[in-house]
Amino acid sequence: MTAEVPPGLRDSPEGRELRQALDAVAGSLPELLQDPPDTAAATLLSWTVAAPALRAPAAVLALAALAERPAARPRALELALALAARGQDPAVEPPLHGVRLAPRQTGLDEDVILLGVPQVKLPTRIGLVALDGVRRYFAELHRPRPAQRAIDVGTGSGVLAIVAAKHLRRAGGVEGVWGVDINPWAVLIARANAVLNGEAERTRFLEGDGLGPLDRPDLVGRVDLILSNPPMTIGLPGPPLGPEERFNVIEHPVEFVRRELIGIGVRLLRRPSGRLLFHISGRFPEAQQNLSSVPGFGPKRALLQGLTELDPYVDLRGLVYQELIQDRPYIFLKGYPVEIQPVTATEAHLIRKRGGRIYQQSFVWVYGFDEPALDTSDRPA
DSSP, X not given: OTTOOOHHHHTSHHHHHHHHHHHHHGGGGGGGGTSOHHHHHHXXXXXXXXXXXXXXXXXXXXXXXXXXXXXXXXXXXXXXXXXXXXXXXXXXXXXXXEEEEOHHHHSSSSOEEEEEBTTBXXXXXXXXXXXXXXXXXXXXXXXXXXXXXXXEEXXXXXXXXXXXXXXXXXXXXXXXXXXXXXXXXXXXXXXHHHHHTTOTTTEEEEESSTTGGGOSGGGTTOBSEEXXXXXXXXXXXXXXXXXXXXXXXXXXXXXXXXIIIIIIIHHHBOTXXXXXXXXXXXXXXXXXXXXXXXXXXXXXXXXXXXXXXXXTTOOOHHHHXXXXXXXXXXXXXXXXXXXXXXXXXXXXXXXXXXXXXXXXXXXXXXXXXXXXXXXXXXXXX
């Protein structure tokens, strides 16, 4: 199931080659149990596919296939770290990315290991603010109940869905956590990361636009938690800005909130206990205002505020393009910590080209229905 190719890739040349590669190496996976980690990682990168752009995702999926064997999962985690370290070598093309999230970052009693590929990025610095919000929510506000359901919309690498599944399992039980992403590569990699972290049975990752794939009668009013970390971009080609350039562009996050979270999300949440954990950049105050305008639904608590430097590999040119075509500026910050000033995406892009630093402010809010109010004083003992 992990290596099942999503519809968006199934009929493409890339999807067919991935499927053929995984079938070809299935019988060779036991070799990975014997070789030293560095040797096995090199083998993974060399035996999968010929197309360079597919080597990283095929290696991750082959490793997840190994992890599906319970006795081999510790070895698979060991290889995942070796694979990520090797992938960060400039000589390896395309690069793999890996991260080990410690318990202090997730609130769990175990590490979470994630792998990312060029088609699917790992959490950025601002994305880690959303993860910290999930940690604080389960530490301070979550009220356990059996057979809980959660949705992570725009799941990316699957990190929030995986961490939420582990927390819900500890807090009364989990019926299922769904992760949805419009990027079919994200669906593949999120599934693989769930297997590596022992959450394949409790998570399901679907390809689709927003909450659309889960807007169905059996889930209306029956979801306990929706996690939303709206992306600025998706990992698929967007409109061309120049003759050789294609960038990642999606709708403005305010439209995403109006269409997905208000139009579908509020209807899916269980009343009155269902909660929306919403991470949003400080550039979009109107998104929060829109959520607050839903009758009987509003903010329950501001969990945290973050100010993070923009990751150096984040390409702003797609936002510059969107800023121009929508005539709606994206506001970043410069001058921290001396004199913070707002700048547009266009200005931020020029500052970065000159070697300057750009920052972004974000907030994590918990939204819910009017009754009962969500407060730390009424948590169960």
